[in-house]
Amino acid sequence: MCFALMLALLSSTSTFPLSAQTVGSKHFRTQRLGEGVYVVLPLAGTRTVCNAGIIDTGTETLLIDPFVSEEAAADLRTAVQQLTTSPIRYVITTHGHHQHGSGSGISIPEARLIGAPAALASMAARSASPLPTMALDGRLTLRGPLRTVDLIATGRGHGTSDLVVFLPAERLLFTGDLVVIGMHPSVTDGEFAQWTSSLRQLEALGPDVVIPGRGPVGEGDDLRAMACYLQDIDAMTRAAATAGKGLHDLTTIGVPMTYAEWEHPSLFLENLRSWFTRLRSRTR
Numbered sequence: 001m002c003f004a005l006m007l008a009l010l011s012s013t014s015t016f017p018l019s020a021q022t023v024g025s026k027h028f029r030t031q032r033l034g035e036g037v038y039v040v041l042p043l044a045g046t047r048t049v050c051n052a053g054i055i056d057t058g059t060e061t062l063l064i065d066p067f068v069s070e071e072a073a074a075d076l077r078t079a080v081q082q083l084t085t086s087p088i089r090y091v092i093t094t095h096g097h098h099q100h101g102s103g104s105g106i107s108i109p110e111a112r113l114i115g116a117p118a119a120l121a122s123m124a125a126r127s128a129s130p131l132p133t134m135a136l137d138g139r140l141t142l143r144g145p146l147r148t149v150d151l152i153a154t155g156r157g158h159g160t161s162d163l164v165v166f167l168p169a170e171r172l173l174f175t176g177d178l179v180v181i182g183m184h185p186s187v188t189d190g191e192f193a194q195w196t197s198s199l200r201q202l203e204a205l206g207p208d209v210v211i212p213g214r215g216p217v218g219e220g221d222d223l224r225a226m227a228c229y230l231q232d233i234d235a236m237t238r239a240a241a242t243a244g245k246g247l248h249d250l251t252t253i254g255v256p257m258t259y260a261e262w263e264h265p266s267l268f269l270e271n272l273r274s275w276f277t278r279l280r281s282r283t284r
């Protein structure tokens, strides 16, 4: 179990100082992480629930996960114009869940949409994006006068395929929903072994700053915290199965103290049920 480690990590989540060089809209606020690097955080009470990112290489700007709606994405496009001097050339989708990427339906001249093949396929099935696509099934390095950016497809994990964005000089990592901070993740489409393996791969990058798919900016230890959560869900469901418990019996398992302060507590039981059902289907 990972509860002890989690207790230590709960007090370590960093809060980056806000900078004067930020802009916002009714959908989000921006937080500067360095010259030409921003996390875009959703505002409560809006349909926008996931984090987006802005990275300026000095000649080109990358837009990461442009939100759930084209209206919010259009505001994000305007924010980029105010915050950077480089045109948007790449829109990055970290995975195929619609809350992160449906805003890529907006028109951005000369930009292309980059994602793992499965993510692009699920986005294409939902709606057409006017952007030409580029499937990434490995690693792509973009270099500019300000910085180097690594796009890394990590395979199946939280979604059917995930892609992260790493700034090696700044040791700054955008994870998509492979990591969420301060809230329960959704594991419905997750594959725990591969998800955990991806988190180890990301730990090996040695990031100092972790920008999760949801929640505040964190640090490298938050990768371990996410792995511990998956380990705990896995252990609890396996223990229930070994004890001959059924799906209905999972309602008697309360949220552990370690996660008592996390948002979206109803997801805890949902995650137990989802993983229990998956494990049971594999043993039949």
Ligand SMILES: [Zn+2]
Binding pocket: 095, 097, 158, 159, 177
């Ligand atoms: Zn997701």
